[in-house]
Amino acid sequence: MAEYLFExxxxxxxxxxxxxAGGADRVELCAGIPEGGxxxxxGTVVAAREAMRRTRLHVIVRPRGxxxxxxxxxQRIMLEDIAQIRRLGADGVVVGCLTPDGDVDTALxxxxxxxxxxxxxxxxxxxxxxxxxxRALEELVSLGCSRILTSGQQPTAEKxxxxxxxxxxxxxxxxxxxxxxGVNENNIAxxxxxxxxREFHFSAREEVESGMKYRNEAVSMGGSVQIAEYSRPVTTAxxxxxxxxxxxxxxx
Numbered sequence: 069m070a071e072y073l074f075e076x077x078x079x080x081x082x083x084x085x086x087x088x089a090g091g092a093d094r095v096e097l098c099a100g101i102p103e104g105g106x107x108x109x110x111g112t113v114v115a116a117r118e119a120m121r122r123t124r125l126h127v128i129v130r131p132r133g134x135x136x137x138x139x140x141x142x143q144r145i146m147l148e149d150i151a152q153i154r155r156l157g158a159d160g161v162v163v164g165c166l167t168p169d170g171d172v173d174t175a176l177x178x179x180x181x182x183x184x185x186x187x188x189x190x191x192x193x194x195x196x197x198x199x200x201x202x203r204a205l206e207e208l209v210s211l212g213c214s215r216i217l218t219s220g221q222q223p224t225a226e227k228x229x230x231x232x233x234x235x236x237x238x239x240x241x242x243x244x245x246x247x248x249x250g251v252n253e254n255n256i257a258x259x260x261x262x263x264x265x266r267e268f269h270f271s272a273r274e275e276v277e278s279g280m281k282y283r284n285e286a287v288s289m290g291g292s293v294q295i296a297e298y299s300r301p302v303t304t305a306x307x308x309x310x311x312x313x314x315x316x317x318x319x320x
Contacts, residue, residue, distance in 0.1 A: 072260070074312050075126070075246065076303055077105070077271045081115045083303035087123065087272070090308025094124040096162055096190075096217075096269065101301070103133025104193070107149050110156075117157050126160035126190060127153045129180070136166040136173075136194040143176055150183040160187045162217065164194025171199055172207045181212050188214040190246065196221045201231065205238055215244035217269055224250030225259055232263040253307070253314040260315055268315070272307035275299045 076087035078095040087095045097116050100106030105128045108116075113127055131138070131145045138146065150161055163180045165173040172191075181189050191213045198204045201221060208216060218235065220228020225247040236245045247259055248269030256268055278298040289297060312318070 071266065072315060073267045074308075075248075075267065075269045076308055077101075077248070077269060078116075078303055079271075079273075080302065081112060081119055083273070084116045084123070084125075085119055086303040086305045087308055088120055089305035090272065090303075091312050092123055092308055094126060094159075095120070096126045096128060098128045100130075100133060101271075102295075104130075105162075106130045106133060110152060113153060113156050113158065124159040126162050126188065127158050128162040128192065129153065130162075130164070130192070136164050136197070137168055138165055138173075138176065143179075146180060147183050150180060154183070154185060154187055158187060160184075160190060160214070162190040162192045164192040166194055166198060169199065170197070172204050174207055174211060177208075177211055177213075190215045190217055192217045193219065193249065196228075196249075201235065202238065205235060205243065209239075209242045213243060215246045215267065217246045217248050219247070219249035226250060226255045229259060229262050232259070232265060236264050251311075253311040256311055256315045270311055271301075272303050272311055273301040274304045274307060276302045 073093045075094040075096055076092040078084045078087055078097050079101045084095050097108050098105035099108040107129050117125055129146050129149045131142045153161055161184050165176045167173050191208050195216050195218045219225045220231035222228035232247055239245055244267055245265050246267040246269050247265045251268050251270040280298055283298055
């Protein structure tokens with residue numbers, strides 16, 4: 069078993085391929101990164117699965133941005149998405165759901181886990197806004213989740229080191245803690261040393277300039293929300309490799 073496992077949050081098939089080239093063990097494929105990640109399109113999942121032959125593919129199932137309290141219609145959408153993702157041969161899904169009181173929605177999560185079948189199930193950073201992380205961890209263990217993606221209920225995993233360490237000790241090998249949010253080549257070694265966590269989630273993105281020669285800077289596709297129209301963040305193989313090397317000492 070590898071000493072460490074590295075998961076890259078990929079916002080496109082291009083980023084998936086860069087993650088694989090840089091040495092990632094797994095990708096979490098997402099759309100809607102500015103919203104914290106939403107379910108990618110059918111075509112994106114198909115292309116990612118075909119493109120990645122040696123890297124595990126996990127797909128987020130989140131029907132919208134915002135909170136993690138889902139209506140009956142949204143719950144149906146999530147179950148249908150899981151069925152399609154499973155059929156397309158993904159290795160895992162990434163889900164999360166809460167009650168109005170901030171607890172894990174165990175009734176819905178049970179359905180999502182059952183729908184996933186043999187696929188790995190990661191409970192995403194909905195965990196970081198739940199009311200009681202200690203109780204939530206036990207519920208996720210009992211429901212059969214494979215891992216928890218968490219920043220230790222802080223804006224970044226580096227700031228969440230105290231709770232991450234506590235949760236890893238509580239888990240005692242029953243569920244995997246996956247440290248994520250703000251993990252990079254400058255802090256991954258510290259997070260590993262101070263928490264004992266062995267799986268890490270990061271994006272390793274860099275801005276790529278658009279190839280457009282004609283540009284109408286007066287029009288924004290985001291309306292009042294300012295979005296860079298002529299550049300985009302993409303995972304790069306070099307930055308993935310550097311982040312891994314910062315912890316393992318291998319490669320770059």
